[in-house]
Amino acid sequence: MSIPIKLPFLTSLLLVSAYTALAQSSATLASVGYATPVPIPVAPGQVVTMFFREIGPLRDGSLRSAEAKTVPLPIVLGGLSLTIGRQPTNVPIFAVRQENDCFEGQITPACLLTAIRIQVPYNLQPDNQLTLVVDGQASRNFRLAQTGDNAHVLTSCDLNWDTNWASSCSRLSFHADGTAITEKSPARPGESIVIYLWGLGLTSPGVSSGEPSPPGVLVSQFPGIPAVRVRLLDGPRTSLTATPASYSAEDSVDPGLPVEYLGLTPGQIGLYQINVTIPRGFTSTTLCGQPVAGAPLTIAANAVLHISTPYAGTQELGFCWKP
Secondary structure, three states: OOOOOOOOOHHHHHHHOOOOOOOOOOOOOOOOOOOOOOOEEEOOOOEEEEEEOOOOOOOOOOOOEEEOOOOOOOOOEOOEEEEEOOOOEEOOEEEEEEEEOOOOOOOOHHHEEEEEEEEOOOOOOOOOEEEEEEOOEEEEEEEEEEOOOOOEEOEHHHHOOOOOOOOOOOEOOEOOOOOEOOOOOOEOOOOEEEEEEEOOOOEEOOOOOOOOOOOOOEEOOEOOEOOOEEEEEEEEEOOOOOOOOEOOHHHHHOOOOOEEEEEEOOOOOOOEEEEEEOOOOOOOOOOOOOOOOOOOOOOOEEEEEEEEEOOOEEEEEEEOEOO
16 A cells, blocks of 8 residues: 655645746756755866856857967957866866857847856866856856866767767777777777877876876876776677766776876877777677667677776777777
8 A cells, every 4th residue: 555645845836836927037947856966076177068057148249159269278268267266266268159049039148058168277276166257247156076087088079069968979989190990990909099088187297277288298196096997898889879977896896908098198288098909819799880680770889998987987988890
C-alpha cells in the first residue's frame, strides 16, 4: 500500500499558481535540479566560454561581436571586461558574441545571451570572485571554485566556437603534422599522435596569462598523482561524441600508455597537448568505417583512448586506426 507524502508547501504552491503575471519581470533562469548551483569550477590557465544574461547591446543598438586581433590578448573587448579576486586580476578575452534567443525577436537584455571566451588567469587568488564590467559599470560578484584541473579534450565544435546545444561535437586527435586523424587518414602502429586540451592547470615553468606559450612548458606534476592517464582500448564506436566526463575505477589505476609530452603547445594561448604512441602490437576487431552487426550506424572509430585527469575524470576519444 502506498502512503501519501505530505508536502507542506503544496497548498501555497497551488494558491500562487492562480495568479497571472501582468508584466514581464527581469528574472533569469540560473539552474535546474534539486540543489542550489555550486560555484563555477575553473582551473588556472583554462580557456572557457562564459555565458551571461541581462547585458544590453552596444549603444548604437547593434549586438556585441568582436574577436581579439593582437597578443597579448586584450582585457576589454566589445565593451566588456572581467576581473577575478578582491584585488582585481584582469581576464584575457579571446572573443565576444551576442545572440537573441527570444522567439518574439525582441532585442532586450533579457533576450540576449552573451558569450565571452576567456582565459582564466594562471595566478588565481584564494578569493576567486568574478566581476563583469559592462561599458564601465560593474556587475555583482560571481563565485568561482579553483580546481587543479578542469580538463576538456578539444572537439570539432571548439575549433569554430560552435556553442549550440544541439550541435554534434566530436573529440579530436591529430597526427604529428597537425592534420586530423580520420577514416581517410587513420593512425598507424608505432605512430605518435597528439590530443589537444584546455584546462590542465599549472605549469612548470609558469607562463603569463593571455600570451603565447614558449616551448618546453610542462604540466606541473604532484608526487604520487599522475597528471593524466591515457588508456588504449579496442573499438568499435558508433559515434565520436563529446559527452561529459565520467569516472572509471580502471582508468584511475591502470598506468596506460607512456605519455611522451604533457604540456602547453608552443605558440598557442592556454592550449595543452598530450603526445602518445600507438603500440605496434595493438590490434582491433573491426575496421574503421565498416558496419557492425546490430549497430544502427556505420562506426566512426575502431580504437578508443580513455584520457583521465585527477579532477575532471575520464573522457573517451574514438579515432581511426589501421594496421
